[in-house]
Amino acid sequence: MHDVLTIVMGGGKGTRLYPLTADRAKPAVPFGAKYRLVDIPLSNSIAANFKKIYVLTQFNTASLHLHIGNTYIFDSFTNGFVEVLAAEQTFTHTGWYEGTADAVRKNLVHFRTQKPTHYMILSGDQLYRMDLRGFFDEHIQSGAEASVAVLPVNRKDATGFGILTVDTKKRIKKFTEKPPLEKDITALKIPKTLAARLPNYEEGKDYLASMGIYIFNAETMEAVLDSDEADFGKEILPNMIGSRHVNAYFFNGFWEDIGTIESFYKTSLDLADIYPAFNLYDEDMPIYTRRRDLPPSKLNSCTISHTLAADGCIITESSISRSVIGIRTIIGEGCTLEGVVCMGADYYEEPGPEPLEEGTHVPPIGIGRGTRIRQAIIDKNARIGEGCSIGWDGIPPEGDYERYFVRDGIIIVPKNGVIPAGTVI
Template sequence: MKKDVIAMLLAGGVGSRLNVLVRKRAKPAIPFGAIYRIIDFTMSNIANSNIDVVGVLTQYKPLSLMEHIDGGQSWDLFGRTRLVEILPPKTGEEISDWYKGTSDAIFQNIGFVEDYSPELVLVVSGDHIYAMNYHEVIAFHRDRKADATICLIRVPHEDVHHFGIAETDDQGRITNWVEKPKIARSNLASMGIYVFNRNPLTKTLTEAAKKSGTDFAKDVIPRMLQKKRVYGFVYNGYWRDVGTIHSYWRTNMDMLREDSGLRVKDWGIKTNQSTKGEVGDRSSTYISGKARIKNSLIARGCMIEGEVTNSVLSPGVRVARGARVTDSIVFHDSSIDTHALIQYSIVDKQVVIGDSARIGIGDPAPNKTFPNHLSSGITVIGKLAKIAPGITIGKNCVINPDVRLTSTKHKEIPSGSTI
């Protein structure tokens, strides 16, 4: 079955800077915006661009991601000519191994690409929040007679060290490329979105692999710049890399701001809302007469009897009488018991916060174990954790998944702690 364009979606990264949020799941599978997962944005962009063959390259803790994607039905990517195929590493074979990097993942699946003999291969990441019609990039690529096109976005100059940075001429051709420089003349950053002509791509991947090259930004793009026509498509819309705790929290908060540019309904973002082991839809949300809700996003199946302000609540969250949730993100089926307080926190699935417990209180000391992950004040509570009544937890704290905090041992946990 021949296709003009196929998509290869990279979804196997660890995302270690997201700390306990990726302890039990892959980064693209993290819930976002109450009812979505991060990968939904890229999957929807592919479907909305009428690209109907997608290879999803998974590796790290892929189970929940695979269950979410299922057969692609939620994005109308299923049938005789439309499909999503999960492509895990082919471990155990002589010619293959665990994916060692972004380009190595595509290299190990050249056979999948060749099955469809596409003119173009779209390579995208599953861990960014944005909307894009990929056919605009493809039209630009064809118009420039490019061998490769990289999507670029302008970032603050102080952030260039996080990205691959390109310099371009007046026609958009990339004249210089630097991976994560400390200082750069340009602020045009790679979005991790590439369009390649198939033959130059497969040839360059093979050449890079022979030299132990495993990464697009470090090994493939510099090699292509030497011999091929590589262009940069500058994107001016909303795009966020949610690879840190703070950027993930901030981007969720953009859901609550009309002027943020994050407009999920207008973008046509689709998701798979079914949950393993559950039958039917969630019930309607119950909001008591004494509840107070301000500028918050609350999904179906929640029970709100307390106060919720500037927060994002996933399905099944319970906020009991007298409890307060402020500037926080709470995942599915967590319970905030009577008179508990949560502020500036991220609470994973099925967490129980006991009566009169207080989360996110105190001085903003950076986390002692993970100072590069948690320094902006956000406290993160891992999946299935249980916080006993009356416990106080400070800012920039990490409570690991499945932890049981008892008031006899942990009455007060200071800011910057990891339990």
């Protein structure tokens, strides 16, 4: 009998996703109108019937705890759980997680109580749908001590991945972590005989990249973590190649790293395409999230195209194109949104007198009448007043401004942010 324990790596401070990570852990960032990033790996694991899951994180964990506690509740007949393990001080260690391997090492005391035969390591900031059961079955059949999910990438993208080579039996022979562009890695190119066997190989994608998704036999995990090596990709796996059997699993499907503002924005908008690269409407492998029992969205005389809209929205006489509209979003009359990722709100605001902030009326939560927004991310509970123009006549230079941020050419209104009426950005 095999007993798989899933470990979702929540990452560090999430600086590449700042300011979306200013008040929340990276796995808790809202995504796809109604989900959180952590819902992706959790749903993949649950679909494979791997229901013993820990999420490791160490920064801004409150919203992540709340989301998981309200969402992943298994019945008493299911031997499963989803729990967050934040970095903690003990008598044996007092520091932060120093890397992915160090995070697992410092929590082995919790993992051992589940008596797993295997560990499955997943990343918390990737969008994909993988048959993890198939991955695990291939790992068992190969007789490997560890397996790494891989996919082909081009030379430019190779700088952000662990690049590896394999033999005809998929056994990994070399592993090079994030080779810089100036380094000659021609020797790591996929052989033509192997490229013909790869289901998702494309001309120009000449290197096999680690996806940061691993399976370890439990005894192997214990052995390789009996050291001070901090990271799987930089140290653990490269050092295993010569002495242990490590296999590659060729992934055939959509995969995207959404750990930066640019990739988060582009991937979010792609979900609203007529034929998106990632299909949210797969009934066989759904993406699970919190059930909120919200009313249906109400659209009053609107023009909407290539847009996702979640539950509980009220949109009136507005034009919206190529956008993602999150839960409980209120959009007033005469607004125009193009290329906007709006994360919505945590609650409905009771109507009443508007409070004052520095002598200015604070707008209600949502987007006020007559506002135009282009190429922007509007975080949760933002208040945007009437008659604003955001990104319509160009994007300001990169930087942190008083009420907004600009990252990768995208304007970001932060969580609980306030944009007074008539503001032009």
